[in-house]
Amino acid sequence: DLPQLAKLKFELLNRSGHLHYEYDSARMDDVAGARRFKRWIEQRRNVFVSGQAPVGLDPPKGVLLLGVQGCGKSMLAKATAAGFGVPLLRLDFGTLYDKFHGETEKNLRAALSSAEQLEPCVLWIDEIEKGLAGDGGDSDGGVSRRVLGYLLTWMAERKSRVFLVATANQIDALPPELLRKGRFDEIFFVDLPNAEAREQLLRLHLKKRQLDPVRFDLDGLVAASEGFSGAEIEQAIVSALYSAHAANTPLNDFTLRGELKHTRPLSVLMAEQVQTLREWAAQRTVPAD
Numbered sequence: 001d002l003p004q005l006a007k008l009k010f011e012l013l014n015r016s017g018h019l020h021y022e023y024d025s026a027r028m029d030d031v032a033g034a035r036r037f038k039r040w041i042e043q044r045r046n047v048f049v050s051g052q053a054p055v056g057l058d059p060p061k062g063v064l065l066l067g068v069q070g071c072g073k074s075m076l077a078k079a080t081a082a083g084f085g086v087p088l089l090r091l092d093f094g095t096l097y098d099k100f101h102g103e104t105e106k107n108l109r110a111a112l113s114s115a116e117q118l119e120p121c122v123l124w125i126d127e128i129e130k131g132l133a134g135d136g137g138d139s140d141g142g143v144s145r146r147v148l149g150y151l152l153t154w155m156a157e158r159k160s161r162v163f164l165v166a167t168a169n170q171i172d173a174l175p176p177e178l179l180r181k182g183r184f185d186e187i188f189f190v191d192l193p194n195a196e197a198r199e200q201l202l203r204l205h206l207k208k209r210q211l212d213p214v215r216f217d218l219d220g221l222v223a224a225s226e227g228f229s230g231a232e233i234e235q236a237i238v239s240a241l242y243s244a245h246a247a248n249t250p251l252n253d254f255t256l257r258g259e260l261k262h263t264r265p266l267s268v269l270m271a272e273q274v275q276t277l278r279e280w281a282a283q284r285t286v287p288a289d
Contacts (some may be wrong), residue, residue: 018095018111022088022124026078032204032230033197034076037063037188037288041083048084049120051161060185061155062164064128064178066171066285067190068274069266070231073167074126076190076288080165081122089115090124093131097143104143105150112154112162120161128166129173148175155183171280188288189281192267192274193230197289198222205234209241217253224260227267236260 028038044060053059063080065073081088096107115123125131132148155164166184168174179187193201199222203213225233240259244251267274 018092018107019114020090020092022078022081022090026075027082028079030204031072031075031079032200033193033289034072034190035289036286037076038079038083040186040188041080045084048161048163049086051120059161060163061158062123062166062184064184064187065165065167065190065288066187066277066281067167067169067288068192068229068277069169070229071190071192072230073169073190075230077122077124077126077165077167080163081124084120084122084163086163087118087121088124089118089121090126091115093125093128096131096147105146108147108150112158115162116158116160120163122163122165125164125166127169128178129168129170132175132178148177152177152183171277187285189278189285190288191278191281192227193233194289195222195226197230198225198228198233201230201233202237205237209237211251215252216256220253221256221260224257228260228263228265229267232263232265236263239263 028041031038040063047053047057048060051059065076067073078088091111096111097104098107112123115121132144132151164184171179177183199218202216202218202221202225206213206216225236228236236259237256240256241251243259244255247255249255
């Protein structure tokens with residue numbers, strides 16, 4: 001009954017309307033790889049849920065998930081709530097902005113206040129770089145700068161059990177103040193899946209579509225999917241299923257490898273940008289896997 005009670009509590013307290021209750025959360029087992037991140041969450045679960053940190057330990061506050069598009073940052077954000085066993089709320093920055101002076105900041109305060117009334121919970125801000133100006137300019141009358149200032153203050157001073165998970169694709173679009181040590185407990189980098197993670201992804205997505213992974217040459221498919229993100233592997237399976245359906249034949253290795261061969265992954269289409277991001281993250285973040 002607890003999930004239903006959390007849902008009803010959310011509907012009563014979310015007067016701001018800028019938070020979304022995520023009903024379709026993911027389990028940690030639904031995420032391939034990310035072993036280091038999963039262990040990090042598991043180590044902090046009891047402290048966060050109980051609200052009683054041992055002497056010398058600060059309660060966990062939040063993480064920033066940086067990485068290549070389609071590599072599972074949103075899935076990890078959803079799985080974090082499941083890992084803690086608490087509700088997941090998503091803050092939509094796009095709905096906060098208002099043309100009237102002061103209303104945007106008021107909307108943010110109301111949304112964060114609603115989240116605090118629902119503690120313990122995970123607050124997810126997806127693609128946070130799109131909601132915060134990274135140049136510090138006044139092109140919007142200083143609204144983005146004031147929003148950033150209030151968010152940073154809330155992150156530093158809150159006492160509530162609201163665990164913040166922010167995801168980002170473009171590190172150069174994020175304001176430097178957000179990346180300073182202490183804003184987040186940790187910054188994790190979600191890279192392109194390695195061979196082991198790609199095999200897990202293939203198994204997960206085949207089973208999801210009621211296909212037996214044993215019937216496929218997983219080693220060959222893993223090799224053929226080098227450089228693919230998790231989303232691209234899933235889409236290749238979907239496309240191969242459509243091809244098999246059109247030909248009125250069961251899905252087989254030949255069809256699936258054909259889809260992988262004819263797909264140009266993001267790591268090829270935007271090779272320079274992906275490589276730049278990976279090089280930046282190599283010395284500044286913690287690998288999620």
